[in-house]
Each structure stands twice: as structure tokens, then as C-alpha cells.
Amino acid sequence: MKSKIILIGIACALWLSACATGTTQPTGASIQITDAWTRAVEMNTEAMGGMNPTPDAMSSHAGGMGSAKANSASYMKITNGGAADKLMKAESDVAETVELHNVTMQDGVMQMRPVEFIEVPANGVVELKPGGYHVMLLGLKQALKAGDQVKIKLTFEKAGAQEITAPVRAQ
């Protein structure tokens, strides 16, 4: 009986010290992703004439002519329990290209710009949400239907890589 109590005591002590370590020495686990979701994009196959990745459409990626492709965006809440970090990169198989973007509004005019990284403040939260920061999915390879699971690999400057799932929502 006595030894049991001692064991529990040791376990508690270990658990506490693990916690303390976690808060003072941030590791990859200090970044938490919650509320991730992806905007649904239907692909009306009947009207998909311009959708197929033809060489002409591909050239739009070089900034030239070509018809627009279907795009979407993923959003999430990034909570950082450690030192300041940066989201440097996002990757996903559902799109040809994945970029980090920001949207700003100036006098009612919407501007979308790619960003090199998204800052995640120390012991803070950054929210990727419509009309602001987002993971831009360019050139979707498939329709994104409500309930689909989109896997995204996020790479942080300090915390390293992390795989998340951003389920598709129709909004």
C-alpha cells in the first residue's frame, strides 16, 4: 500500500516536471492547430470545359494567358505556447501549388498578396480566416466537397513540420 502511494507520488512528480519543461523549453509540440477547415469548391463537370489542365491553362502559372483554375483556401487557428515562430510553408496534394496569402481591405478594395511567412507570436495566437491570412490552394486537382478531409503539411521555422487535417466545409 505504502509503495503504491510512493509510486503515485513519483509519477506525479515526473508529470509535473514534464509540464514545467514543456513551458520553459518550447519544442515542436508548443504549436497547436485547431479549427482547421477548407472552403468547399464544387466542380460543375458539365461546365468544366476550361478546367482541364491543358498546356494553355498551365501557362497561366507563368503569369501569361490561360483560363483561370479552381482555387480554394484553408483556414485555422495557430496557438503558440512557446517562443515567437513563423509559418514558412504549407503543402497539400489537393492542389498544384500551395501558397501563404493575406487579404487586406483598403477603402472597400480587396487586395490579395502572397506572403513569405505568417508570424506566430510568442505565447500567442494567429488566426487564418476569410478576409485575412489563408493557405491558398491554387489549381485544385479535385472537387472539394463538404466532409472531405484535406491533409496539409505545415512547416514552422522553429517548431518544424506538422501534418494537419482541414475538413471541407460549405461555410
Next chain:
Amino acid sequence: MLLLCTSIATCSRGHNSNLRGGVIEPPRLAADFTLPDQDGNAFTLSSTRGQLTLLYFGYTSCPDVCPMTLVDLAAVRKELGAAGKDVRVVFVTVDPERDTQEVLKRYVTAFDPSFMGLRGTPEELNNILRAYGAKAKKTNLPNSALGYAMDHSAFIYVIDRAGYLREQIPFGAERQDILSDVKVLLIEGV
């Protein structure tokens, strides 16, 4: 005579305090235009008289501001039930270079099969934008696979059933507020 009629109509439609969006006072006749729609047919804005028209300028490569607005407008039409057929949503692309007729068709009809997707020449587009006080500007993005973005005004222009421009609803308006305004203007009638 025409002037008198216009001013009477303006007076009777002026100042509806039940509206929540960016109200235009006094209301003025919405600038008319004709552009090819997603099926290649000529669409004239004034042909929608009798219906409430929600006009939006955007582009299909838009990340979320355009699709969110269109999702809201589709939901508004749905929530109106049978009255939804009196609400016409018109999307004019500010990116005619990439938004071909096929792309527009695929894009707008995915939100709601009744949505119109219009595309004009850059000159036609500029004239229409100017008439509505809207802006669109191409910005090259050398560091993006997108190639370029279109910076554009993100308002919903609300044209009542008599053809008067009544509101300019900014991005971020609550869906319930848009629905409420649409209901108010539908009741006003023609």
C-alpha cells in the same frame, strides 16, 4: 416630364430606415449595360426590372472575398424560399483575361444555378466600373503561381425592382442583414 417622374420615384423610394447596408441617398437609376453572359447570350441589366438585382464585381481566382459573398447570396436566395426567384444575382468578372465564358459558367453556377456570370472587354468593363464608382486594378505577383491578382471593390450593389441603385453593402456584412435588406426591398415592390 421625365425629370419630374424620376424625382417623384426618387422621393417615394428615398430613405427607408429599415435598411441596414450602405444606403445610397438619394437612390439613383442604376447605370444600364449589356454584356455577354455565361452562355454567350447578351444580358441587359435593365431587363431584370421587376426583380431585385444584386450586382457584384469580382474574379474567379479570388481567395475568399468573392466566394464568401456568393455563398451568402446563394443562401439569401434559398432562405427566401419561393420569393428567391425575384432576386437576381449578377457577377461581373474584373478579370476577363482568365475568366473565360466557360470558367465563369462553371464558377457561378456552382454557387446557384440561377447566378449570371458576365464578361466584357476591358473597355466595357472600365465604363461599367466607373458608372458604379467601383475599382479594379491588375497587380503582378512575381512570387505567386497566380501570376497576378485583381485588386477590386468588394461591394454588393443592390438595385431595387424599379431599377434604382439603393445600397452598396460592404464585404463582411452579416448574412442576416443582407437577407433583411433584401426582404425590405422586395416588399417595396416595383
